[in-house]
Amino acid sequence: MSASTIGAAVGAVLALTWVAFGFWAFLFVGLAMLAGLGVARVVKGEIDLRGLAQALRGRRTSS
Structure with a gap:
C-alpha cells in the first residue's frame, strides 16, 4: 500500500x-492510532x- 492510500484510509476512519x-x-x-504507531515503531x-x-x-543529545 502506498502512503497516500494509507493516509486516505486513516482520514476516512477518523x-x-x-x-x-x-x-x-x-x-x-x-x-x-498514534499509540499503535508508536508501539509498532518500538x-x-x-x-x-x-x-x-x-x-x-x-543525559544525552538525540543526534
Missing part, C-alpha cells in the same frame, strides 16, 4: 468516527526507548 460518534470518540480513536526497532528516555532527561 471522519466516520466523528460523524457517527462525535468529537470525543474521534479524539480517542486518533490517540489510539517493536520494529525504529525507536530506541532507552536513548529517547535519556534524551528527555537531558
